[in-house]
Amino acid sequence: MSVIYSTLTAIINRVSDEFHESFLFTAIFSVLSFIEDKWVNSYFKSLYPNENFLSFLNKNEILKNQLFHPLIVLFLFSLFLILSINPPSTSLVITLIIGFVAFFIGSAVLPRYFLNNGSENILLFKKKDIYSIGFCLMLVSIAFFFISVASVGGIPLIKPSIRYLLKPAFTMPVFLIIPGTCLIASAYLKDFQDGEITRSQARFRFLFLLLIDCAFLLLLGYRTPLLAAFLIIIIIGFYGNIVSLWEVVVGALIGVGAIIGIGYFRSLGEMAITSSTNPFYTLQSRADFTLHVLNLLDFIGGNFGVTHGQLLASSIPGSDLGPRMMVGKLIAWRTEVTVTPTLIGQMVADFGKAGVFVEMLILGFTLGIGFKLMQKTKNFFYIGIYSLIITYSILGVETGILDIQVLLYFTIAILIYLIDLVKVEY
Incomplete structure (x- = not known):
């Protein structure tokens, strides 16, 4: 494995060096270096609030240290469910409880028993x-x-x-x-x-x-x-x-406001709603539709699933239908539309409630180990790879983790984390 990695990185480093030494990229980086210097020494930059702005936020330990803990996925999933206009079915509530409990065990309980022997043997890049x-x-x-x-x-x-x-x-x-x-x-x-x-x-x-x-x-x-x-x-x-923490919080508020505003005014322009409609309605209707899809998938999937891995396998390039088109076929026999099934939609359709428990446990454990490695090492690579997988887990709350490239990112992360577990524990 190390020989393959060394060979590939040697080739990639050579390609990168060749491009950096070319006239085009030399000119581009020279211009960027000039702009960067002007930016760093700009007077207007001094007018921007410093990192101590809204310093009261730093007194909250959860925000300061645990803001992007894996449990943020369950928090956002809960908000998504609350947004829905209609409640989930009793069967779906049971499925959700199973999934939430499994994810909690995987992300917050199991990681406590691993990577407690120091970080000397952790794989470094x-x-x-x-x-x-x-x-x-x-x-x-x-x-x-x-x-x-x-x-x-x-x-x-x-x-x-x-x-x-x-x-x-x-x-x-x-x-x-x-x-x-x-x-x-x-x-x-x-x-x-x-x-x-x-x-x-x-x-x-x-x-x-x-x-x-x-x-x-x-x-x-x-x-x-x-x-x-x-x-x-x-x-x-x-x-x-x-x-800074305040930039993350303010940015999140602005982002949510922008999503609500864009959706509201687009709906007004398309005459889908009237000016008297609640601005949150566009978000609520989207969440309600997606939850309705999940209700149907839960009904179809039952305890042990109906597609038995076909939905996940449809992510592979060359499949007749993509995973979200396959969801459309499952719930409405329409293959010309793509439908987002939420984070657990694929799990319940493929393997039912049992699959939700196993897959959410694995997902939670992957994120939990990634978070612990990141906090333990402060290493630039582990911060980056955790950022990548937690980002797609957050977005997957609505869309699901179904794209082949995203599945590849998780596969690479899992392999690296497994190597670290073996090296540290044994």
Whole structure:
């Protein structure tokens, strides 16, 4: 395994170095270095509130140390359920209790019995390797962005109708910009930890990475991947002391307000609601529809499931139907629509209530071990990889963890965590 990793990273480092030494990238980084210097020494930057702004928030230990603990997934799932206009069925309530208990055991109870023997044997990664992998992922993503745009003959943000002509084989690699951003941001965090760059420089580079993500993902008309990029940058910055607690809290409030406002005014424009309608109605109706889907999947899945892994397997490229199209077929026999099944939708459809317990236990344990490793080591890579998987777990509350690239991220994280468990415990 180490030989394969060494060979791959040697190739990737060579590719990264070649691009960095090219005239185009030398010019780009020279311009960015100039802008960064102006940013760091800007007078207007001094007008921005410092990290002690709203300092009373730092007195709350939960917010200060446990804000992105794995249990945030259950908290957000509960809020999502509360938003729904109609209550869940009795059977679904039982399924939810099973899932919540399993996740709690996996994330908050079991990790206490592992990784208690020090951190000397924990697997460590070189910053150069992590940066080069992230850089190459972004190059692949940008290349496929142009291929996707060329394949439909336009930019989906400008011509929304052509978004539905985008080919998944071309768009899926574009989403590699998310882990690419994660790994590059982690490498910048390492530079900050080592004192090679200042906090202001790290903040500028994080902001620039977000601007790149905004440019490419928004032009394709995708919002969820963009939200993933925001969350990853915020979580890495928060645990790396680059982003302040008050910025996370204020940013979350602004984000929620923006989601409510955009949904409300879009619905007004489409005449789906009237001006007298509760602004929260768009969120409530979306949550209600998704919960209705989950009710149907729970009824179909029963105790031991009905699709027995087919729904999860449909994430593999080349499948006749994608996982969310398969959900549409299961509940309405409509294969031309995609339907989000929530975090436990796939679990209950594939393996029933038993599957919900097992999969939520595994998910909770993966996040719990990742959180403990991150807090124990303060290592730039473990902060980054935890940020990646907790981000997709949070987004998965509504959408589910069903995309093949996201499943790959979790698989890689699980493998690394298992190696650490074996090295530390034995």
